[in-house]
Amino acid sequence: xxxxxxxxxxxxxxxxxxxxxxxxxxxxxxxxxxxxxxxxxxxxxxxxxxxxxxxxxxxxxxxxxxxxxxxxxxxxxxxxxxxxxxxxxxxxxxxxxxxxxxxxxxxxxxxxxxxxxxxxxxxxxxxxxxxxxxxxxxxxxxxxxxxxxxxxxxxxxxxxxxxxxxxxxxxxxxxxxxxxxxxxxxxxxxxxxxxxxxxxxxxxxxxxxxxxxxxxxxxxxxxxxxxxxxxxxxxxxxxxxxxxxxxxxxxxxxxxxxxxxxxxxxxxxxxxxxxxxxxxxxxxxxxxxxxxxxxxxxxxxxxxxxxxxxxxxxxxxxxxxxxxxxxxxxxxxxxxxxxxxxxxxxxxxxxxxxxxxxxxxxxxxxxxxxxxxxxxxxxxxxxxxxxxxxxxxxxxxxxxxxxxxxxxxxxxxxxxxxxxxxxxxxxxxxxxxxxxxxxxxxxxxxxxxxxxxxxxxxxxxxxxxxxxxxxxxxxxxxxxxxxxxxxxxxxxxxxxxxxxxxxxxxxxxxxxxxxxxxxxxxxxxxxxxxxxxxxxxxxxxxxxxxxxxxxxxxxxxxxxxxxxxxxxxxxxx
DNA sequence: AAGTGTGGCGCG
DNA sequence: AAAGCGCGCCACACTT
Numbered sequence: 001x002x003x004x005x006x007x008x009x010x011x012x013x014x015x016x017x018x019x020x021x022x023x024x025x026x027x028x029x030x031x032x033x034x035x036x037x038x039x040x041x042x043x044x045x046x047x048x049x050x051x052x053x054x055x056x057x058x059x060x061x062x063x064x065x066x067x068x069x070x071x072x073x074x075x076x077x078x079x080x081x082x083x084x085x086x087x088x089x090x091x092x093x094x095x096x097x098x099x100x101x102x103x104x105x106x107x108x109x110x111x112x113x114x115x116x117x118x119x120x121x122x123x124x125x126x127x128x129x130x131x132x133x134x135x136x137x138x139x140x141x142x143x144x145x146x147x148x149x150x151x152x153x154x155x156x157x158x159x160x161x162x163x164x165x166x167x168x169x170x171x172x173x174x175x176x177x178x179x180x181x182x183x184x185x186x187x188x189x190x191x192x193x194x195x196x197x198x199x200x201x202x203x204x205x206x207x208x209x210x211x212x213x214x215x216x217x218x219x220x221x222x223x224x225x226x227x228x229x230x231x232x233x234x235x236x237x238x239x240x241x242x243x244x245x246x247x248x249x250x251x252x253x254x255x256x257x258x259x260x261x262x263x264x265x266x267x268x269x270x271x272x273x274x275x276x277x278x279x280x281x282x283x284x285x286x287x288x289x290x291x292x293x294x295x296x297x298x299x300x301x302x303x304x305x306x307x308x309x310x311x312x313x314x315x316x317x318x319x320x321x322x323x324x325x326x327x328x329x330x331x332x333x334x335x336x337x338x339x340x341x342x343x344x345x346x347x348x349x350x351x352x353x354x355x356x357x358x359x360x361x362x363x364x365x366x367x368x369x370x371x372x373x374x375x376x377x378x379x380x381x382x383x384x385x386x387x388x389x390x391x392x393x394x395x396x397x398x399x400x401x402x403x404x405x406x407x408x409x410x411x412x413x414x415x416x417x418x419x420x421x422x423x424x425x426x427x428x429x430x431x432x433x434x435x436x437x438x439x440x441x442x443x444x445x446x447x448x449x450x451x452x453x454x455x456x457x458x459x460x461x462x463x464x465x466x467x468x469x470x471x472x473x474x475x476x477x478x479x480x481x482x483x484x485x486x487x488x489x490x491x492x493x494x495x496x497x498x499x500x501x502x503x504x505x506x507x508x509x510x511x512x513x514x515x516x517x518x519x520x521x522x523x524x525x526x527x528x529x530x531x532x533x534x535x536x537x538x539x540x541x542x543x544x545x546x547x548x549x550x551x552x553x554x555x556x557x558x559x560x561x562x563x564x565x566x567x568x569x570x571x572x573x
Numbered sequence: 574a575a576g577t578g579t580g581g582c583g584c585g
Numbered sequence: 586a587a588a589g590c591g592c593g594c595c596a597c598a599c600t601t
Contacts, residue, residue: 380589466590
């Protein structure tokens with residue numbers, strides 16, 4: 001059995017179908033919901049098929065709760081999103097016609113503490129189709145599409161599906177979180193936790209100071225329009241209240257105001273309420289949304305996993321006897337660009353561990369800071385300021401890399417689509433965009449329409465310019481994660497030996513006794529592992545990054561060096 | 574009272 | 586009111 005398809009029928013019963021290499025239907029098994037866990041456990045142990053299901057987020061959490069893991073899957077919802085739009089699929093017609101599969105993420109478990117036993121088996125009308133017939137039909141369409149497309153698209157679907165498994169596993173295991181340390185950080189910055197609705201002590205003091213400096217005892221610091229008016233009344237020449245602008249102004253109100261804004265952000269985004277809501281049993285349980293960003297990056301929904309402030313990183317703390325292996329890739333996106341474009345000069349600049357230093361050595365810019373601004377500007381489409389000024393030099397030094405992003409931008413300006421290295425295609429511009437472009441080319445077009453059309457065309461060009469790089473970087477990261485996950489599965493907790501750690505029970509039955517991924521943020525990962533296994537984990541992390549580079553780019557000279565650390569607390573940086 | 578838009582800021 | 590991409594979340598302000 002190569003694949004095992006699972007469908008949940010309208011009556012709540014589950015049908016499993018084994019499929020062979022050719023996709024022919026094999027054994028059919030009917031299961032009551034309560035039998036699913038044992039069936040998957042046994043089938044996984046005996047044959048480790050690739051599980052085919054409508055939506056990983058609907059199947060996997062219930063299995064993980066019982067300690068059952070699966071090695072591989074094919075997530076039909078995520079694969080549909082890629083295949084129905086990919087320029088590499090010669091005939092996307094059948095997939096596009098199956099519009100019921102074009103649904104976004106929905107949180108299958110929005111209220112974890114509220115058990116709705118009776119709804120558990122009820123089909124959801126708004127969700128992706130889940131019956132066995134629909135599941136098999138969609139799988140057949142997707143296999144046909146993949147068979148007619150170049151091989152890297154199958155790689156992308158496999159990586160995306162592995163990402164779906166990992167996202168569910170990350171949610172189940174949670175991030176080891178020291179709520180006491182978090183509280184200490186908050187108390188240091190804000191003062192003791194105030195009564196509900198009250199301002200923390202230090203913020204209250206700063207608010208008084210702001211009021212005094214503005215000579216306005218009634219100023220509303222939390223309302224940007226009112227604050228702006230108060231600042232202008234006090235004679236400050238500002239157009240907004242945002243940091244980047246007011247930081248330039250000399251006035252006694254500025255230092256306490258900037259400080260207040262920092263604290264206000266900390267309190268509202270990651271304050272005591274956040275701990276109450278997201279941390280339980282020493283774990284922070286964020287919700288990741290694989291494929292949630294058009295470029296293929298993950299998004300998060302609830303808990304803000306992808307915006308965790310650096311200030312709070314020390315609150316990540318490993319369990320007793322356990323530690324973290326943390327790794328991030330140095331300058332992932334420029335390296336991906338160098339590999340995609342085959343730009344030998346840029347590959348050479350990345351030969352060391354610091355690509356920006358390499359760019360300086362190549363002689364096109366004078367300082368590391370200039371190199372960074374120039375490279376980011378090249379990938380984002382900067383046209384003005386320091387960044388815009390430096391980009392043309394890059395164009396001379398790294399012509400192949402720049403040609404690739406410049407062409408992606410031109411395609412977008414014309415309203416075309418671009419495609420990542422493995423085959424994820426960008427969306428077409430919206431109707432409004434098309435109408436504006438059409439209107440601007442008519443004989444009687446107003447100068448204003450022409451200006452607007454040009455502006456939004458360039459906006460879309462910057463989007464497609466960045467899409468190919470950000471999207472391919474996301475593919476590299478998925479490949480890294482997927483490969484690492486399989487390597488971690490091979491690291492065994494030897495029951496007889498002493499790893500010096502008690503099981504991490506808060507990580508759940510599937511992860512209490514093994515090194516497991518605990519955090520992911522675009523180009524960095526954190527693995528929670530027994531201390532005695534940290535060396536093996538470090539090797540796995542390093543090897544998987546090299547494997548990801550080979551998988552995507554073969555023998556490309558570009559490498560992807562990691563910064564790897566072992567520490568029971570995530571570094572303060 | 575509930576929904577929508579905006580400013581502002583955290584992350585890569 | 587970012588110049589220069591992609592996000593999520595919060596509070597406030599405004600609309601229905």
